[in-house]
Amino acid sequence: MNQDGKIKIGKIMDAHGIRGEIGVVVDSGDVSWIDDAEVLYILRKNIFEEHKIKKIRAHKKGFICLLEDFLDRNKAEEYKGREVWVDEDIFVSEDGDSLYLSEILHFEVIDSQLGPLGKIDAFSSNGIQDLLVITQADKEIEIPFVKEFVIDIDFENKKIEMELPEGLLQINEGGDADDPEQRQESHDEE
Numbered sequence: 001m002n003q004d005g006k007i008k009i010g011k012i013m014d015a016h017g018i019r020g021e022i023g024v025v026v027d028s029g030d031v032s033w034i035d036d037a038e039v040l041y042i043l044r045k046n047i048f049e050e051h052k053i054k055k056i057r058a059h060k061k062g063f064i065c066l067l068e069d070f071l072d073r074n075k076a077e078e079y080k081g082r083e084v085w086v087d088e089d090i091f092v093s094e095d096g097d098s099l100y101l102s103e104i105l106h107f108e109v110i111d112s113q114l115g116p117l118g119k120i121d122a123f124s125s126n127g128i129q130d131l132l133v134i135t136q137a138d139k140e141i142e143i144p145f146v147k148e149f150v151i152d153i154d155f156e157n158k159k160i161e162m163e164l165p166e167g168l169l170q171i172n173e174g175g176d177a178d179d180p181e182q183r184q185e186s187h188d189e190e
Contacts, residue, residue, distance in 0.1 A: 006085040015076035025062040041085040112163045
């Protein structure tokens with residue numbers, strides 16, 4: 001989620017220790033960027049509070065950090081459950097680096113056979129790979145974002161050209177393979 005040049009990365013799970021450290025769970029599980037972060041924005045009463053980072057280290061599926069104005073555990077506990085955001089410029093890859101998913105948010109996805117599929121609204125994961133979440137009319141589809149499917153990423157025109165395996169989008173339909181009518185239709189097509 002992007003807003004005002006900031007990207008939501010997760011939420012505060014709990015206070016950690018007695019010195020005011022907070023434990024943050026990162027939605028994507030990727031914390032490779034934490035050394036570049038200088039400030040965290042914590043959403044409180046629909047307002048972004050800016051907090052300078054004093055110390056930060058990776059921990060499990062997120063990180064633990066001490067913010068300059070969090071002096072004790074009580075302060076940290078006040079923020080439990082709050083959303084944590086960072087400046088979106090942290091997530092700009094250098095040439096030759098892997099790209100950050102936030103760099104392709106709202107890009108149009110075009111399949112080489114099916115044509116335009118829609119724009120990327122969000123990201124998800126199936127535990128193995130990142131998924132592009134695209135809303136089409138009244139349904140959401142998830143497409144694995146793997147290099148074998150990507151033909152080209154056009155940053156200037158905000159488009160991703162992909163070659164998806166046949167049948168991949170039908171998986172999103174949620175059909176029941178045990179349904180006799182579907183089996184019959186499948187058999188008739190052969």
